[in-house]
Amino acid sequence: MIEFALNYAWLVPLLPVLSFLTIVFLTRPWARLSSAVAIGAMLGSFLLASSLAWGVFTNPAFIEEPLHYSLRWLGMEGFTVNAGILIDPASAMMLFMVSLVALLVQIYSTGYMKGDPHYSLFFAYLSLFAASMLGLVISSNLLQMFIFWELVGLCSYLLIGFYTYKVSAREAAKKAFITTRIGDFGMLLGILFLQIQFNTLDLLELAAVIPNFAQLGVSLGLLTLIAILFFLGPVAKSGQFPLHVWLPDAMEGPTPVSALIHAATMVVAGVYLVGRMLFLFVEVPGSLTVVAFIGAFTALFAATIAVTQREIKRILAYSTVSQLGYMMLALGVGSLSASLFHLWTHAFFKALMFLAAGSVLHALHNKADVWEMGGLIRKMPITGWTFVVGGLAIAGIPPFAGFWSKDEILLVTWEYARHGHALGYLFFAFAALTAFLTAFYIWRLIFLVFFGPEKANDHVHESPLSMTLPLLVLAVLSGVAGLIGTPWTNLWSTWIHFGDAHSGEPAYLLMLLSVVLALAGIGLAFILYCKDQDKQAARSLAKKYPALYNLSYRKYYIDEAYTWFTRKIVDGGAKVIYLFDIYLVDGVVNGLAALTKGSGQGLKYLQTGKLQTYALIFFLAVLVLTVAFNLDSANALAHLGGVK
Amino acid sequence: MAGALNPSYFVVLSAALFTIGIYGALSKKNAIAVLISIELMLGAVNINLVAFNKYFTPEAFSGQIFAIFVITVAAVEVGLGLALIIALCRRRNTTALDDLDWLKW
Amino acid sequence: MAVRQEEFVLNMGPQHPSTHGVFRIVLTLDGETVVKADPVPGYLHRGIEKLAEARTYTQVIPYTDRLDYLASMLMNWGYVQAVEKLMGIEVPLRAEYIRVIVGELARIASHLVATGAMASDLGGLTGFLYTFRDREEILDLFEMVCGSRLTASYMRIGGVAKDLPEGFVPKAKEFLKKFTLSLAEYNGLITGNEIFQRRTKNVGILSAEKAVDMSLSGPVLRASGVGHDLRKVRPYSIYPQFEFEVPLRTNGDCFDRYYLRVLEMAESVKIIEQALASLPEGPVMAKIPRIIKPPAGEVYTEIESSKGIMGVYIVSDGSPKPYRVHFRRPSFINLGYLAEMVRGWKVADVVAILGSLDIVLGEVDC
């Protein structure tokens, strides 16, 4: 099995592709069959991916020497692209994680999407997304990766706008697509520059040549440009600070989509990409600092927004943005393993929370305001308690998964600061504050939704097994997934690391700090939102600092700013260009056209449009030509009829 | 022997049929009539094919086989032609070919 | 086939094999699909209501025969019942029994015509002859009772014209025994035939609401699932004494209307059997004055005829001749909905729907 999986790794993304095609072309009219096909394919993928991961992680050889298959894909003079697969521990981990979450989400969706008119299509999209994501993960080549990168973007677009009848969903889909396009554009430019400069896009080859950029005659400035351009992609895809605006809006899609794409998999593609390209970033001094700064800022920034949001999925979305910032921060401070470790744990607990939120919304018929919920844990015990597990995990309470990864990030940040980076302390402060806020807003959510007095929701009941089963699985994983990366049993960083394996010894103080911060956050949330039945304190706080509250609640007016920017600046610029176009360019073109038209005007009368006239002329010509060509020679007729 | 049939009989017959077909195709207003005239022309072609088959390649049967293909294609042509005419008629309410000139100018 | 382009008007009738008499429908067709239908009755109008005004109460009876001539007994019955109610006459019990017997026989005869005609409208001529074979036997019985096969004129105000003749009861019993077998034959030949079912099932569907709204009655109404049979709902005569079901069908399509009649025939057989078994002795005429002069006033009564609710409205001014007689003819009112029913169906379905309505033009045109 393992052998097979290693040899046929390309099957992992292929199976969902097949299911996508099957559903679209064959089984679309039969909803149940479609979902069965999708889940079957995903199960196959998952089994392959898990045995692949097992194979990779149990064999130390792979950790050092990635598996790499490739074959010639595009070829032309001076430009060859090989397509292939690259399996190293990071991609193996990603494969395992993505296929697992995708599988669980699909199982969940059979319950969540039940009765939707486009049920089959939804599974087709999920399959396509899973295929693209898996393809992205195992791509050995930047162009190939870019294609999958765009494909996941497309799927994200399709799935955000899945409820096509909702205006907000359509708008959100467009927003997501356009926003990420900005980043993708930068990334494409980066890829092109790399191709031009290094004449290869293969990751392994690039990893080999980039450190020697100076010998190849590539200036540092150019490399910096490339790195910044490259970073634009992840900034957009992973919702980092200036381009994060699409991610909360993307919650208009069905909740399983949010869980799969906008929490666990696609958004972390950016982190994964930066991690993959870390060999580029380390060569450019300062670029990592930018990454770290943006990560840290995003983490705190999003956390402050999340504190005041009212919609359950929006809170989780900002939480996602914040956690992605964490991962970026970890990358920025140079720790691939910490970043990917957080990615790994985050995937489970965030997917869990999203799915649980979906379960809540499902039960409440899409009433999303957390203030209108309450006491749901009694009616939906499985959903509630799994959410609590997720909350503990994200808040960083040991031994839940989040604790270990977050602790790791704090640790590497701290060490980064300790190693002479002045900004490091700022980052650390940001990270710590974020940790506190994270615990606070998540538990605010939990207390509001699941505890406290029950609101008038008589008909609420637990979701079906197809929805609760993935929750339970994810809850278990949220509990234990971090245990492979504890400071004592640090399997993780022996598997995944950039440069030397980080050999951390447990920093008990930091752990303590982290736990204290988390507990403080939870405690504050408890005081404000659970103990205080009327939430008077919370309300009065909001009243007391309206500016702060509004700033947070209005998401720092970033959307408004963007709107203003596009309205005034972009449109203004466009107007100038427009004038230029209509007067100068069009003038020339129209002049040419008028000339052509004028000549055509005179000739058009030859075309009568009458078919038979043409035929008449045609036959006339045949007759004339026959006679003309044959009458000149003496024995023309005999020649014409000369049949032997 | 004067009496015996030779290919020229058939060629002349075919020529007559063909020219009648051409005349029809060129001079009829109704699209279906034009289609019919084209069938006449194809029939003329078939006469030639079969006659030449008989007189020049009796064993090879190429002429007959080509005639079969011609008949088949002619059937296809009539079907498609009629379908087009019906579709046109639904849209434009005319079957006169001269009225189908809205691509001119 | 899609012969689209122009709709064309097809004048079906007044002489057409399947209009069940002189009746005309002007169909506007799109290909073979009916776009619009305009029924034109009146070719058999004889002014019976006007004629009745010039006749004495008794003399009207032969004219009622000529309404629904397929079930003239029931027409007689409806009329005499109205006059009896107007005058307050109590009918002797034996007469009531005889009325029930001949009435139900007439219902069977009428349904037999409907059943056979339905089959022949759909092209199965043999079914038509089979039902007529059995109808002949009923007509023989009528002939025995009153001397006429079709236009019975058997009922009189206050009873029936004559007592049952010698040998009627055994002959009727024999017929009923035979008829049960015949019913199985119809079911085998017509009802069970897949082609027949294809032609009639889900064709000309009539909803219960629409049926009530359009005042439809009889098997047409009951085939849509409305259990409005006056014999049960507003029992007259001695119907409460008999045990029988009112068959109901729910789809309201042509097949249901057809099959309901077959089921009703079986129920009628039950009623007749019971009546024959418990036929009392006694007079068959009530004591009535020689000249029938009902008191001034008006009355409206209804009976359940084979086609539906047969209502009679009589206004009396105290003279020996009725001042006004009006017959509520079920066929006439049932036919009023035909134009709506056939819209959107094929020409062949028009025939099936018309056949399933079971109209008699004598009744429609009055």
Add this chain to the structure above:
Amino acid sequence: MLENIFVSSLNWLKNLMAAVELPAPLADMLILVIKLAAILGFILINALWLVYMERKVSAFIQGRIGPNRVGPFGLLQTTMDVLKLISKEIIIPAAADKKLFLLAPLMIFVPPLAIFAIVPFGKGMAAIDLNLGVYYFVAMASLSTVIIWMAGWSSNNKYALLGGMRVVAQMVSYEMPLILSMIGVIILTGTLNMNGIIQAQEKVWFIFLQPVAATIYLIAALAETNRTPFDLVEGESEIISGPFTEYSGMGFAFFFLAEYANVLLVSVMATTLFFGGWLAPFGWTFLPSWFWFIFKVYIMVFIFMWVRWTFPRIRVDQLMGFAWKVLVPLAIANIFLTGLGKYLFLS
């Protein structure tokens, strides 16, 4: 002796012609004309007799007695009817297309006559022993469509036009299963020659080897001859008499007789294709082959009549649906299975 009564009399005629030294081509032609005349006579007499038979069969099925006044058992009834019809005035509607209106009833007998020319009535008793036999039948049978349509169209009557449209739709649709059902038999025999097909059934009739094809053939044949349950073309309770509505007198009689000629024709084909043609069953060759042929044909005709007097009529859309959705796929499947069977068992 009985077996060869027709063949030997023809031979005698041939010898006679040779004796008077008629040129051979002329003699052949004369013989052919005689044969065709005999066939025409056969068709007409049979058509007359079949009308009588139909009336008797329907009467018996319906518990009646049927014609019994003219001649013994009413045998001369249809003859008299035809005589009466001949004596009637031919009415041409004012708006009709006169030429076509008159041409149609005359033409209606052409396809059956042309086809009967190749039918083997007994051992060696085909007027023309055509190699293309079955194919020729198919080609010719498709013609009556146009003729009936011609009658419907030229009448300039709405019922007739509806009937004409129905005839085209119906006969074109049912030609498909008809031809496809024959192909199974042709695959088994490997010949299109009707004599060849009959001789191939020496051991076992094809009804047993090709039951599905036979059923399809019988159904399609019912439709091709416009008989109940597929008599939509006439559909007397819907469109009066379809294309024949405006015809009276002799024109009507022609159509009426042609219907029976067609019935006879499809029965002949059924007998040839599936019931062993003139082969005697159980080896009862003490009766001549032509007797067996006629006997089987009449059995088939009786079945057609029996069906007609039992079933109601199908509706237009159901008719088309039945042909295209049931019969054609079934026939194609049958061809496939036959081919497979032949490949497996006979090669």
Add this chain to the structure above:
Amino acid sequence: MKQLQGCADMENSLELIAFFLLAGSLLTGALMVVTLKNLVNSVLSLIVVFFSLAGIFILLNADFLAAVQVLVYAGGVCIMLVFGVMLVQRKDMRESNPVNRRFLIAAPLTGALFLLIGLVAAKSPWVKEAGEVPENTIEHLAPILLRDYVIPFEAVAILLTVALTGVLLLVKEVKDNGRSS
């Protein structure tokens, strides 16, 4: 020998008679097709043309082809045409097949074309192959058609299928509500 010769003569003259009869009906039919005023009559005379054509084929020892001709043309194409005519032309069938002004040019042109081809045909020295068309054409045709010409055969089959589908798509009615029937 003389007897035989006479026989052959007879045969030849019979063939000639047959040819002229068939050619006569063929050309008459064809002329009727292009001259008759009523389109339906034109189509019906087309059947006459096709039948005569089938006769000519039989004269040319192509009996299978003749049968194909009758089946496909007379049985299929003509019915299709008749139906097409009914579908597109509902009012005033009498004047449904008019001639346009172009016939003034077309008539002499086609006459000239006929003369040209006729001249060529008459003057050509036809060199006849010695062989004869075998009696049983179908047995000879089948292997050629299904072996040597199998690819064109299949191509034509596909063409037929595609054309049928196309016809269906073209003629499929689009109802007012946008759904096709």
Add this chain to the structure above:
Amino acid sequence: MFGKGLLKGMKITMVRFFKPKETVQYPEVRLPLPDRFLGKPEFYYDKCIACNQCVAACPNNVITLKTETVEKKKIVTQYYFDQQYCLFCGLCAEACPKDALKFTKDFELTQYKRQDIKLKFVNPEQVAKKKAEVLQAALEKQAAQEKQAAQEKQASADKQIASEKQAAGNEAAAGVC
């Protein structure tokens, strides 16, 4: 499923094919008619008391009854029954107190001439006879001595009959028109 019902139908018709036939050959074979059959009406002159009840009972004015009072006794001189308008309802026969009007079993009512449809039930001899009887009775009642007067009366009665005959003839002629 499909085909079972069809086969059942075919079985039924096949069974019928061999069963005895229902119809009979009419002129040769006639089915027995019930006693109450309403066929051609028949009038028993002798029973009639000229009460006019049948005329009153008829819904359609089919019956015309002409009477003459002889010796204070009504004598039917003519009884027309206009059969073409008769509904055969039997009300007249029912109304008759003396059973003088009855319907027979004769149902072959077609006539080649229209005037034959109008039935005339009374022939002059009957009237004469009846009159004679009445007169006889009157005579017997009266004294036998008034022979002379009776003779005169007889003569006048004969005349009356003659004129009646003529009138009937005229009427028949009018019927033809």
Add this chain to the structure above:
Amino acid sequence: MDDISNVSKITEPVQKRILAKIAAAHPEINVSEAGHLHVPVDSLTAVMRDLKENFGFDYLSNVTAVDYLEYMNVVYDLCRVGTPYMLHIIVRIDRENPVVPSMVPLWGGALWQEREIYDLLGVIFTKHPDLRRILLDDTWEDHPLRRDYQWMSGRD
């Protein structure tokens, strides 16, 4: 016989109760001794709608009219489907100007019956969708069921 009287024993009081209720709801209605409802023509539509919608008389069994030479009556018979209860409604209208609101909007069953009355008695039903002659020829003059109708010829 007992059974029948039993039936009427049950139904008659109920029928009376219904009549009383209707009379209470519509004071303009005059209930006659025989249980007939005399409704003024002005309030006919309202009363009928009320009877249909609130009293459940959903089945218009019969419509006819009588000519009394001085005036005309239009007569409606309503019933409840599945029950024995019936109403007999009489509307007196002017003979010279015989106009009555059509019941077709309430009961489609009036469609042909009202046409018949129009045909034979000349009553005009306002808002009837298709008020044409139905039994008689379109060119027929006058309305034969009126008492003063003179017919040209015939036996009666």
